[in-house]
Amino acid sequence: MPEIAPDPRVAGRARWNGLLLLAASFLSVTGGAVTTVALTFGLLELKGQADAVGMVLASRAVPLILFLLLGGVIADRIDRRLLMIAADGLRATAQLLLGYLMLFGGATIPVMMSLAFIVGMGDALFVPSQSGLVPELLPQCQLQQLNARMGLVSSVAGIAGPVIGGILVKLAGSGLAIAVDGLTFVLSALILAQIRRPAAAHQSQSIGRDAIWTDLxxxxxxxxxxxxxxxxxxxxxxxxxxxxxxxxxxxxxxxxxxxxxxxxxxxxxxxxxxxxxxxxxxxxxxxxxxxxxxxxxxxxxxxxxxxxxxxxxxxxxxxxxxxxxxxxxxxxxxxxxxxxxxxxxxxxxxxxxxxxxxxxxxxxxxxxxxxxxxxxxxxxxxxxxxxxxxxxxxxxxxxxxxxxxxxx
Incomplete structure (x- = not known):
């Protein structure tokens, strides 16, 4: 059976969606790398103890491990693009609030751990949603190149992020650097909002307790x-x-x-x-x-x-x-x-x-x-x-x- 040529408009939309995903990924990874540097030095300035750094960083990692499977269930039932935007909004709110508290006072260790936990919950929603959204937006023939480019973007962001974080901490302090991370999540959400899902994309379904366990x-x-x-x-x-x-x-x-x-x-x-x-x-x-x-x-x-x-x-x-x-x-x-x-x-x-x-x-x-x-x-x-x-x-x-x- 002869292969049907793809509609140029559909192919163009797929390429545009891929570029939007790459841009959103670059902002998220860069902001995360900035925060790692800024949070470490901010905590050392605040408490002067390495164990405080470990507790706050662990507070972000724990919910990611605990809720990642639940995030996968939700992402298979709800519009993945909207879920990623919601996750970015959650992370942006927490990081902007943390940056404000570090700039103007009130950033105690329990508060910082709580906000890091919220960011980790956003991560648990974002990661499986992004994994499911990629093949939903692009044809199979474009998936390898997009995955390669996403790897490149992550590598570049992983190199640039710590450098940017170090410069921001030196020039303006840890609080402002973390607030910048919050803004990267805002920009990421705005970029993701421009993505247009194909008509054949999976439709949202209701979520109940029984459905969650069944889906798991x-x-x-x-x-x-x-x-x-x-x-x-x-x-x-x-x-x-x-x-x-x-x-x-x-x-x-x-x-x-x-x-x-x-x-x-x-x-x-x-x-x-x-x-x-x-x-x-x-x-x-x-x-x-x-x-x-x-x-x-x-x-x-x-x-x-x-x-x-x-x-x-x-x-x-x-x-x-x-x-x-x-x-x-x-x-x-x-x-x-x-x-x-x-x-x-x-x-x-x-x-x-x-x-x-x-x-x-x-x-x-x-x-x-x-x-x-x-x-x-x-x-x-x-x-x-x-x-x-x-x-x-x-x-x-x-x-x-x-x-x-x-x-x-």
């Missing part, structure tokens, strides 16, 4: 019935628990006593960000017939990151290893996200994406907690070797035909 159950069943999905999420779980979590605790510890140790570690993180950018650019034009197998084959190559810390290598070699490993992970992320968008039905994708995200978000803090135990048990070098071995073992998912044979 159905979402979990959809998650379990795809072997390739459970294997890949299991791989991500091991990576966050045994590689990424310990790496970001033990890496700085390794450089703590060295001359210019903090600078060297920050250079490695910059190489990680640069590698992510390069990987995102490379993924724009890749079109493998078996994208999931391609992604799964690239994932073990990230073993060079912890291995470079376990070996007594020159700093430039470690920089190259961090950049290369990060580029592989960035390409993996593009094909993984695109596979979810193309292989999961639109009426359950927010829930399935939420299950995927919950695994990563919950096990990364567990990896932070595990790091000191690994250090005490086997030492810092062997901890990195364990991480490298786990990355290589993740290639075992290629033994499954469900992973190897899934076509684009």
């Amino acid at each position: 159950k159905l979402g979990f069943q959809e998650f379990l019935r795809r072997r390739w999905l459970t294997l890949m999420v299991g791989q991500a779980a091991l990576f966050h628990l045994l590689v990424l979590g310990p790496l970001f605790i033990l890496g700085p510890l390794m450089f703590k006593g060295a001359a210019d140790g903090a600078l060297r570690w920050s250079e490695l993180l910059s190489a990680w960000a640069a590698g992510g950018l390069c990987g995102g650019v490379a993924a724009l034009n890749m079109k493998p017939r078996y994208p999931l197998a391609y992604a799964a084959a690239l994932f073990p190559l990230s073993a060079v990151i912890p291995a470079s810390l376990a070996l007594p290598l020159p700093h430039v070699v470690r920089l190259s290893a961090f950049g290369f490993g990060s580029a592989c992970l960035a390409v993996f992320a593009v094909f993984w996200t695109t596979t979810l968008h193309t292989k999961i039905p639109s009426d359950v994708i927010s829930r399935v994406s939420a299950f995927d995200a919950v695994v990563s978000l919950s096990l990364l803090p567990a990896g932070y907690v595990l790091a000191p135990a690994l250090l005490a048990a086997v030492g810092i070098n062997d901890s990195f070797w364990i991480g490298s071995a786990v990355c290589l073992a993740c290639g075992g998912v290629l033994l499954s035909r469900d992973v190897r044979a899934l076509q684009s």
Whole structure:
């Protein structure tokens, strides 16, 4: 059967929707990075204690983990664009109020924790809604490029955000920097309001207590019935628990006593960000017939990151290893996200994406907690070797035909 040429007006609207999503994503990620810097220095000025920083940052992470699955259920029943706008409004209100209190007084630790909790609830609504909205707005042939561009936008925002935050804190103080983050959420909501959903987009449905539990159950069943999905999420779980979590605790510890140790570690993180950018650019034009197998084959190559810390290598070699490993992970992320968008039905994708995200978000803090135990048990070098071995073992998912044979 001959392929029907797409309506130019529909294709143009899809491209415009993609650009709007990219702009909203850039503002949200940049604002979040600004806040991380501003909140840390603001709390240290206010209390002078690191534990206060941890409590407030945790207050934002906890509701994201607790309510992400619920957010997925709601996003599969309600207009996802409106839900993202509402989430931005919630986060903007909390951040603007926090900025005001930090500027003019009244920003106690309990108040800051409460407002951070509200922001985390907004995150729990926004994340699964965005995951479900992308395939709703664009045809499948444009999903890979949009996912690659969103990865690029996140990398650029992750680099620019801390720099902007540091400049704002130095020139105007933490309160104003956090208020700027609130304004980025306002701008993001205004941009999202310009998106026009296709007529075939899923329609809103009523939500009740029984419906929530039923939808959670159905979402979990959809998650379990795809072997390739459970294997890949299991791989991500091991990576966050045994590689990424310990790496970001033990890496700085390794450089703590060295001359210019903090600078060297920050250079490695910059190489990680640069590698992510390069990987995102490379993924724009890749079109493998078996994208999931391609992604799964690239994932073990990230073993060079912890291995470079376990070996007594020159700093430039470690920089190259961090950049290369990060580029592989960035390409993996593009094909993984695109596979979810193309292989999961639109009426359950927010829930399935939420299950995927919950695994990563919950096990990364567990990896932070595990790091000191690994250090005490086997030492810092062997901890990195364990991480490298786990990355290589993740290639075992290629033994499954469900992973190897899934076509684009």
